[in-house]
Amino acid sequence: MTRSVIVTGGFGVLGNAVAELFASRGDKVTRIDYAATASAPIAGTLDIGGIDLTDTEATKGALAKVVAAHGGIDVLVNVAGGFAWETLEDGDLATWSKMQSMNLMTNATITQLALPELKKSAAGRIVNIGAGGAVKAGMGMGAYAASKSGVHRMTEALAEELAGSTVTVNAVLPSIIDTPTNRADMADADFSQWVSPGAVAKVIAFLASDDAASISGALLPVSRGS
Template identity: 75%
Template sequence: MARSVIVTGGFGILGEAVAQAFADAGDKVARIDFAPEAKAAVAGALDIGGVDLTDAASTEAALDKVTAANGGIDVLVNVAGGFTWETLEGGAIATWAKMQSMNLLTAATITQLALPALKASAAGRIVSIGAGAAIKAGMGMGAYAASKSGVHRLTEALAEELAGTSVTVNAILPSIIDTPTNRADMPDADFSTWVQPGAIAEVIGFLASDAGRSITGALIPVSRGS
């Protein structure tokens, strides 16, 4: 039976790959994004743009559209987020708040509001995008890593909170993802060592499947290149 799947940040490179993978599996997919519209279509997907996922009212309205169209929520994939490289000495304290807002508060807000629907599912799944860089932060990665570490702690705490329910909660910890933006930012890097968006989508698909039902509270590194 087709599941109702939400992918936040679904208009981006990784979000698009994740949404496409679920759509290819026959699921009903909704993409929610801060951007007003997607650059590339995913056939059959419900696209909801212009959503501030740190705003409860805006997020609730988007969730209402999803449940009305797709009949509930079975899988929530928190891809929405952002990245900033900035040293503490040369940067702004406002960057720390921005990273917390983009990476942690977006996930916490929509997850909290989607919990009733996810708990009503026979097999609810929450998968968030953490970061390998949040395990050991390098120079200039402090604000980003701190926010992604928050995603890791949210994942662990929520998994315990939902023990005994139908819902599992896990996070993927990618290394550098092979995207056009990252290639432009690091043109001299060995792209073959970077993780493909489709590979991350496959791991998320497994965690969301029945085969992944016994995995919860896990922080799973995904770091192998092509």
């Protein structure tokens, strides 16, 4: 069955890997991103750039384009987000608001607005991106971890809220993802211990599959694999 799949943050490294995997399996994929354009196209994919996912009206407009083009929404993968490292003592309190906006409110906004279409699906799926680093926060990780912990709690609460529906809600909790940015920021790290975007994408695809129909409210660590 061909499904309508939305990947937020779809122009980034992880979002692109997720979108490519779903597209390769025959799904109708939409990438939604804050950036205006993607660095590279994916054949057959609908790209909607320049969307602030904390803006309700802009998000409604993007979702309307998806429904018009693909007939509905079956899968929502919330990849959009960001990262900041700074200590509380020396950092900027505005970073805490920024992390909440980028990581939690983008997710909450599009999820709430997509729910009517997801609930029409015979097998609606929501997969969020949490963080292994939000289970126990290290130094400098407070603002980021707090926002990702919010994603964890929202995942659990929404799974219970939708328990009587056809929609499941889960989150993957990656460790450090092997991206060019992370390699540049942590040049002395052992990259072999990181998880690849493709490996995370495969776990997301599983949670969006029929085989995972009995799983909802799970926070699934993803810490290895290339």
